[in-house]
Amino acid sequence: MPASLLLVPPVEVPPPATVISDAAVGLPPGRVVEAHSLAALDRIRDPDIALCLIERPLSAAFDRWLDGLPAEALPTVRLTVAPVRVMQALAPVFDRSGLPPGAFRRQLLADIALLVRRFADVAGVAEVDLRLEAIDTDACWKWHVDWVPLRLVATYRGPGTLIADPRRPDRATPLRRHQVALFKGETWRPATVAPVVHRSPPVAGSGVTRLFLCLNLPEGEGGG
Template sequence: MNGAAILAPCRSHVHRARTVDAFAAILDPDVNLAIWDRPSMLPVGSLDGFGTIQMTTTVGRAHAALTDALAQQPPAAWHADIAADIATLAESFAAIMDLSHVVIRLERVVGDACKRWHADYVSVRLICTYRGSGTQWIERLVESADAPAVETPRSLAQGAVGLFKGRILAGEQAIVHRSPPIAGTGEERLLLVIDGPPPADTAALWERAMQRG
């Protein structure tokens, strides 16, 4: 038998686990999406009047900063749990990516934001949906060297956390994803995004964009 014809099975570009240890897999060059398949633990009530929260903070001050920001929103019993959960996720993300600061965005989504399939120009981005449909992503499976890749749309479950590798680290292999189209359905989503600080050469532009909200 020709040894060249014996092919090891292709490794998946997606790593899934039921513990936060899933995050460490994103450092594997062959992995471009690491998913912590946790249950949705935080029931979120009404989002009426909820405004987008955007901030850059040290990891150590994330909980206090989030508590202060949520205090400016319409009062809700779930705010304390959300602040604690986001701060914990920020700490785990920062530990994996070796960050002292994180960029946090928590927003209510009611339309078709980012509905086109795309890959982000970031190193790694953490995404979690606390309420509503989760972020959709493309799984690529290759059964053999001479067969085309099979691309299948998948979705994060509500409450699950994904680390999405972007173009800065993965180039053309960056994970392709999108926000689920929900315009006209009446659905509301509460979406969390955590990034590292932007590269120094784009920091000024990014800061001005954040100030515009």
Template sequence: MTATASSTALLPLHAALGTDISVLPRIFEDAINIAVMQRRLPADVALSAKAQYQIERPWQFSWLGAPDERLVAELKRRAPQPEAADALIDDIVSVAQAVAYLFDTQTVGIRLRVLTEAMCPRFHCDNLPVRLVTTYLGPDSEWLPEEAVNRDGLGAPHPDRPEIVLNPDAVQMLKAGDIALIKGSGWEGSEHSALVHRSPSLSPGQKRLLLTIDPA
């Protein structure tokens, strides 16, 4: 049975979990490679996200720049249902501004996507310092506690590679609405301890509204 990120009794020492934004700066701790702020989406944000989610085909929005009024205008212009997008846009911009503040940068890379299939279905580590991940609707990202990982299995699939997952029952899953900061192998000191994670599998007809933000 797949565990969830809310199972604090099972939470490994390299993970930080809380319901307040103050948990996110714990990503700077050497021992932590995932920091999760648990939250229930406000009703207006959930409804706004659902309106954009109704699109039948895959859709993507990308942005590299400051999380300012220009981002607001571009999100409004590109949203599948712009007349219902305000609450979602406000949430995205607030999260992006928090990332910019936390990592002391004026520039963030943002991707908002409606996905109809798993983007990265194999367990892996990101080749970048850190990434924020939040899913507004649909299944959320899965990750592995360190004791359940065989890092020799990471990389491109090969017949000689061992299985990555040592204990399938240990797989953790974020919940829709959660905001997670994930360390990649580009974070100094985490070259061999970056978080191992993957995209969730999607059933036929199932979709996912995913936001990722990279400080630049």
């Protein structure tokens, strides 16, 4: 696949000036890196890169297990955690939610721990702000940029985040299941490219519950 987004017309994509600060409007659009290895996340530090997309399908059996769980068994938690403690920190959260034990639960824990470790390595931080959410609403339904230096998102169940192409803000594409997106936000420094515009997919009233992972720098940490 070429290093560009597969574009589909989005709904109600606003002009960048309505979602990006005056300072960011003057920044050039960044390039997109697409890869099949998490090692490519390091490219986000390149001055001209705005977004890294990593394609990494997990097994169909894992997907069937996750899709078959009742929505109330999906965990929701936010914590600041060191990469080496992710599995230990999440295990009791999974117990409380009712996520059944077994190989697939261990696979989910291991995958989240892997993404936290890679994010921490790229961002150069000892701890990561981890948010894992079961979402059945439209959440952040407006097109926007994030007031953070750097953010990683991935969706384990349900439709993925809608990402606007940095070069064509009138067009966007949904992230595929398990696809990882690492992108620069409003406060990345030095600011050499415009932050990435995105929004949550509409799921309210559909009966769909997403399982969404979001990783940020701990509060007070900078980027760049």
